[in-house]
Amino acid sequence: MSPTVSVVVPVYNEEGAAVQVASEIESVFSKTYGEGGFEIIMVDDRSTDASYARLSEAKQRIPALRVLRHEHNSGKSAAIRSGVMAARAGIIVTVDGDGQNPPADAARLAMILRDAPPHVGLVAGQRRARQDTASKKWASRWANGIRKSLLNDNCDDTACGLKAIRRDVFLRLPFFDQLHRYLPALVNREGFTTLLEPVDDRARTTGQSKYTNIGRLAVALTDLPGVMWLNRRLRKPGKVSEAE
Ligand SMILES: Nc1nc2c(ncn2[C@@H]2O[C@H](COP(=O)(O)OP(=O)(O)O)[C@@H](O)[C@H]2O)c(=O)[nH]1
Numbered sequence: 257m258s259p260t261v262s263v264v265v266p267v268y269n270e271e272g273a274a275v276q277v278a279s280e281i282e283s284v285f286s287k288t289y290g291e292g293g294f295e296i297i298m299v300d301d302r303s304t305d306a307s308y309a310r311l312s313e314a315k316q317r318i319p320a321l322r323v324l325r326h327e328h329n330s331g332k333s334a335a336i337r338s339g340v341m342a343a344r345a346g347i348i349v350t351v352d353g354d355g356q357n358p359p360a361d362a363a364r365l366a367m368i369l370r371d372a373p374p375h376v377g378l379v380a381g382q383r384r385a386r387q388d389t390a391s392k393k394w395a396s397r398w399a400n401g402i403r404k405s406l407l408n409d410n411c412d413d414t415a416c417g418l419k420a421i422r423r424d425v426f427l428r429l430p431f432f433d434q435l436h437r438y439l440p441a442l443v444n445r446e447g448f449t450t451l452l453e454p455v456d457d458r459a460r461t462t463g464q465s466k467y468t469n470i471g472r473l474a475v476a477l478t479d480l481p482g483v484m485w486l487n488r489r490l491r492k493p494g495k496v497s498e499a500e
């Protein structure tokens with residue numbers, strides 16, 4: 257029997273947090289979805305620390321846990337995509353591997369998507385009070401404002417790691433590095449609706465953030481025009497019918 261929800265967790269150098277994240281997800285999801293109702297797919301992006309070894313070892317204790325590993329480091333979006341491709345459920349929920357996202361919120365987002373009408377493709381978490389540095393919050397507010405006005409995606413926090421998405425919708429999206437920051441815009445482009453849902457955020461207690469403000473600005477300057485180009489090049493065939 258296939259699970260109802262696949263929890264996909266991108267992991268890069270999170271040896272201090274990854275196993276704890278898997279255990280917390282297991283305890284929350286087994287209550288909500290029951291044994292066999294969910295799977296946890298942790299995708300190690302060729303970490304240079306002990307993340308993969310620790311997760312592989314934790315598989316003995318956590319039956320719902322699957323551990324994938326990339327041959328080459330290729331970024332968070334690629335890790336999410338590998339997890340979605342391997343997933344056995346029709347509903348995916350993504351959770352960061354650093355412990356900042358509360359698993360209870362992940363279970364709730366997946367439930368909202370499961371109960372939503374089919375035109376809802378994505379339920380995107382929006383962090384109420386981000387537990388990050390002031391400079392990161394300021395840069396993020398600024399970047400989100402620009403992206404929102406240019407793409408009209410109505411989303412104030414696209415970088416939130418918590419997102420529930422239909423697997424078939426995700427697989428229809430064009431893939432590029434940093435795709436995960438543009439999910440609302442790309443899901444809307446496919447004709448699906450995005451629901452925004454407030455979630456909590458926790459401070460990072462171990463490891464280091466993988467992103468800097470300058471690094472994110474540099475990729476945004478490439479990606480934003482790219483997504484605008486994708487939107488301009490969209491042509492919609494409307495309903496596709498087949499002769500009887
Ligand atoms: N697989 C993979 N995951 C990454 C990469 N960079 C960041 N992540 C994961 O994405 C999540 C969010 O990254 P983080 O550095 O905490 O970003 P922040 O919360 O915005 O500071 C964490 O689970 C990271 O382990 C990467 O290059 N590959």
Ligand SMILES: [Mg+2]
Nearest residue numbers: 352354356460
């Ligand atoms: Mg984080």
